[in-house]
Amino acid sequence: MAEEPRIDPWGTVEVKDYKRLMEVFGIKPINTILPLLEKAGMKPSAYMRRGIIFGHRDMDRVLEAKIRGEPVAVLTGFMPSGRFHFGHKLTVDQLIYYQNSGFKIFVALADAEAVIVRRIPRREAIRIAVEEYVANMIALGLDPDKTEFYFQTNRGAPYYRLLQLFAGKVTAAEMEAIYGDLTPAKVMAALTQAADILHVELEEYGGYKHVVVPVGADQDPHLRLTRDLADRMGGIISLERPASTYHKMQRGLDGVKMSSSRPDSTIFLTDPLNEAKRKLMKALTGGRATAEEQRRLGGVPESCTVYDMHMYHLMGDEELAKIYRDCRSGAMLCGECKLLAWSKMKDLLERHQQRLEEAREVAWSIVDAPRF
Amino acid sequence: MAEEPRIDPWGTVEVKDYKRLMEVFGIKPINTILPLLEKAGMKPSAYMRRGIIFGHRDMDRVLEAKIRGEPVAVLTGFMPSGRFHFGHKLTVDQLIYYQNSGFKIFVALADAEAVIVRRIPRREAIRIAVEEYVANMIALGLDPDKTEFYFQTNRGAPYYRLLQLFAGKVTAAEMEAIYGDLTPAKVMAALTQAADILHVELEEYGGYKHVVVPVGADQDPHLRLTRDLADRMGGIISLERPASTYHKMQRGLDGVKMSSSRPDSTIFLTDPLNEAKRKLMKALTGGRATAEEQRRLGGVPESCTVYDMHMYHLMGDEELAKIYRDCRSGAMLCGECKLLAWSKMKDLLERHQQRLEEAREVAWSIVDAPRF
Structure with a gap:
């Protein structure tokens, strides 16, 4: 058993x-x-x-x-x-x-x-x-x-x-x-x-x-x-x-458990854009040792934390399928893929952070915060 | 230590x-x-x-x-x-x-x-x-x-x-x-x-x-x-x-811990009078083996659960002191002492039980009983 x-x-x-x-x-x-x-x-x-x-x-x-x-x-x-x-x-x-x-x-x-x-x-x-x-x-x-x-x-x-x-x-x-x-x-x-x-x-x-x-x-x-x-x-x-x-x-982003206590392992929705970009650009990918090798063998999206970001948060079904294919085939290398992720994430974070100030006011107005 | x-x-x-x-x-x-x-x-x-x-x-x-x-x-x-x-x-x-x-x-x-x-x-x-x-x-x-x-x-x-x-x-x-x-x-x-x-x-x-x-x-x-x-x-x-x-x-009343789970060990304030009297009359006392011996040696109020009742609930200071002396000296035997306790307790219980019906109504009206 x-x-x-x-x-x-x-x-x-x-x-x-x-x-x-x-x-x-x-x-x-x-x-x-x-x-x-x-x-x-x-x-x-x-x-x-x-x-x-x-x-x-x-x-x-x-x-x-x-x-x-x-x-x-x-x-x-x-x-x-x-x-x-x-x-x-x-x-x-x-x-x-x-x-x-x-x-x-x-x-x-x-x-x-x-x-x-x-x-x-x-x-x-x-x-x-x-x-x-x-x-x-x-x-x-x-x-x-x-x-x-x-x-x-x-x-x-x-x-x-x-x-x-x-x-x-x-x-x-x-x-x-x-x-x-x-x-x-x-x-x-x-x-x-x-x-x-x-x-x-x-x-x-x-x-x-x-x-x-x-x-x-x-x-x-x-x-x-x-x-x-x-x-x-x-x-x-x-x-x-x-x-x-x-x-x-x-x-x-380092391939292990996401945690607030290791701030480089994750992107916070309030991260300044340059900070978010820095973390994403050095994220662990499923790429090969060299560009040549990757063009030949293709990448491994299953091992890639940038692909995770695409899949969890950034891409529609068709775009995602294309990224998967282009990675697997070696048509797209990690640098390009990261920039693609960043372009979507930048829009997402900008839009989100614009909404956030008002959302904070709403938040305080709707919760019943305990006295102690 | x-x-x-x-x-x-x-x-x-x-x-x-x-x-x-x-x-x-x-x-x-x-x-x-x-x-x-x-x-x-x-x-x-x-x-x-x-x-x-x-x-x-x-x-x-x-x-x-x-x-x-x-x-x-x-x-x-x-x-x-x-x-x-x-x-x-x-x-x-x-x-x-x-x-x-x-x-x-x-x-x-x-x-x-x-x-x-x-x-x-x-x-x-x-x-x-x-x-x-x-x-x-x-x-x-x-x-x-x-x-x-x-x-x-x-x-x-x-x-x-x-x-x-x-x-x-x-x-x-x-x-x-x-x-x-x-x-x-x-x-x-x-x-x-x-x-x-x-x-x-x-x-x-x-x-x-x-x-x-x-x-x-x-x-x-x-x-x-x-x-x-x-x-x-x-x-x-x-x-x-x-x-x-x-x-x-x-x-x-049996000399060990008072407990609702052994109903003869205690008198409940809602006991019918005959029930209360029955329990009191068979309570463990500090009396001696025979009346003669008790008259000679006196009783032991410290070991007596009826004396406890006198002391905790029934008697004023002077009455209590007299009961203690009369027990110790052998002047009062257990039967008489129990009847003395009962006469006080009877009044207490009667008065209490008369008040109880109204007290129950008041009780329900003042508590905020939980739904489940």
């Missing part, structure tokens, strides 16, 4: 073996929802078409509900512990896709987690949440009037009631199997995430809705715990398991 | 060695506050005079604040997991004493703990909290207009914010040293108790007040954790350490 792949949401291990994850944990290929998407009047997103969103659990149930005209929602959370970068944009693009299709959007600002797990100073976590996260999401196009942003430490009694009641419905052994050694901080963070996902089903937060949570594969342990908690709340309150979709995390 | 006495708030171990507890953990004798009590215009309560309340920590600070005219408060919590008995009355009498001296009273209805630690069905915990605890407290004379009763699962964002932030300020090792092996339920219950005690200091709950928590000695680990958490919240919010007083728990 195969050993269970252990994935740790607070670790830094990259999950490379998505296929195995799907077999062991019952995540289904994303293409199994295509017929239902169509029935629901939705087109597959670019991330779905490109296999970046590669799997789901129970998304068929959510789409069937939508087809029946029942309320549907998306929840995600951001830990306000650094600057907003292209890795975050991957999730926000998904929110916008669902928002345009009539899903209600909930965004948890994980200030509790930032403080208790990452030890970010409290006021700084609140400022980052509003000025970096909420503002950049609005500037990217998320409609603030149709999005409910909230702080984990400021969400009202029914939300916290879940958190408290969940504590009696999970054993130490179960949490240790997922998170390693227990600490009070980990217990609270894990239960808080479960409350984030499930509270949107409550009457007090606008009534029952079918909820989907778009996550990276490394977040699946949270989802499984949340599903179990939903199952175990019978007799107290009726909660349904959330659906989830799984995406491949974008690599950093 | 002496080994630390280990006391476990969720265990059933009785703390017999109060003196040692005071030496090791720095609890001061209650008589050290007598001059300040007088300055504050308060007389020592019967429980203080009789050594039932035997110690305190920082109560001098609270009394000094009261003398300066600053706001003072008492907080206690009840786990709604059984019927209200004479052991609970011990705490409520203290609340009434403080209320009559101008302290604001806060009562936590520990529905979260009842559900997550004791696994009481949720709706039952809420009913018990209101009909057993709040109603009996009001019938005993606690003024509902001057008392803030609240459910732990229904207390507003600033309270829960403390709970979340506390989670990052205590290590697993510290909690394990106090509570043994950690479970999510214990983590949540311990942090919830700390939030109960400290949230009354917040602006959002009526502004800063000096708070004292009257507890049995077995609850001191909670108090020490809470004090540490208050110390560690600097930089986020300013919290002061709570004061506390310590009382000797009343033994059950």
Whole structure:
């Protein structure tokens, strides 16, 4: 029997073996929802078409509900512990896709987690949440009037009631199997995430809705715990398991995990243009040792972080296919390809940064920031 | 060096060695506050005079604040997991004493703990909290207009914010040293108790007040954790350490720990009179093997659970002193003493039970019971 792949949401291990994850944990290929998407009047997103969103659990149930005209929602959370970068944009693009299709959007600002797990100073976590996260999401196009942003430490009694009641419905052994050694901080963070996902089903937060949570594969342990908690709340309150979709995390520009703590591994959406260009130009590519060799053998887009940028953020399907072919064939070398990426990214960043100042004002006006 | 006495708030171990507890953990004798009590215009309560309340920590600070005219408060919590008995009355009498001296009273209805630690069905915990605890407290004379009763699962964002932030300020090792092996339920219950005690200091709950928590000695680990958490919240919010007083728990009528789960070990304030009398009449006394021997040697009030009832609940100082002398001298035997206790208790229960029906209605009208 195969050993269970252990994935740790607070670790830094990259999950490379998505296929195995799907077999062991019952995540289904994303293409199994295509017929239902169509029935629901939705087109597959670019991330779905490109296999970046590669799997789901129970998304068929959510789409069937939508087809029946029942309320549907998306929840995600951001830990306000650094600057907003292209890795975050991957999730926000998904929110916008669902928002345009009539899903209600909930965004948890994980200030509790930032403080208790990452030890970010409290006021700084609140400022980052509003000025970096909420503002950049609005500037990217998320409609603030149709999005409910909230702080984990400021969400009202029914939300916290879940958190408290969940504590009696999970054993130490179960949490240790997922998170390693227990600490009070980990217990609270894990239960808080479960409350984030499930509270949107409550009457007090606008009534029952079918909820989907778009996550990276490394977040699946949270989802499984949340599903179990939903199952175990019978007799107290009726909660349904959330659906989830799984995406491949974008690599950093150095080919390893993208992280705010290594600023050269990623481009922040607030980077000055010359700074962004500098990072992109020295990004790890799938090029060969020499130009001659590359013309002869072609490049390897699968190993190229610039191709990642094309694929995740910059290009339409046809342009992307052409870049892939021209790289593979050796017709286009890395320098040219980077400049092509930069021309698109420059437009994107300029447009985004123009919107950002106003978005910051909107952000402060719509969030209910906690006093302490 | 002496080994630390280990006391476990969720265990059933009785703390017999109060003196040692005071030496090791720095609890001061209650008589050290007598001059300040007088300055504050308060007389020592019967429980203080009789050594039932035997110690305190920082109560001098609270009394000094009261003398300066600053706001003072008492907080206690009840786990709604059984019927209200004479052991609970011990705490409520203290609340009434403080209320009559101008302290604001806060009562936590520990529905979260009842559900997550004791696994009481949720709706039952809420009913018990209101009909057993709040109603009996009001019938005993606690003024509902001057008392803030609240459910732990229904207390507003600033309270829960403390709970979340506390989670990052205590290590697993510290909690394990106090509570043994950690479970999510214990983590949540311990942090919830700390939030109960400290949230009354917040602006959002009526502004800063000096708070004292009257507890049995077995609850001191909670108090020490809470004090540490208050110390560690600097930089986020300013919290002061709570004061506390310590009382000797009343033994059950069988001489061991009083408990709702052994109904013959205690008299409930809602017991039918014949039932209450039956329990009292067969209570363990400090009597001798024969009447003759008792007349000769006298009884031992220190070993007598009926004398406990006299001392904790039934008699004024002079009557109590006479009972003690008459028992010691052999002038009064156990049968007579029990009937004397019963005559007082009968009046107390009759009066109490007459008030109870109305008190139940008041109870439901003043609490904000959670929906689930």
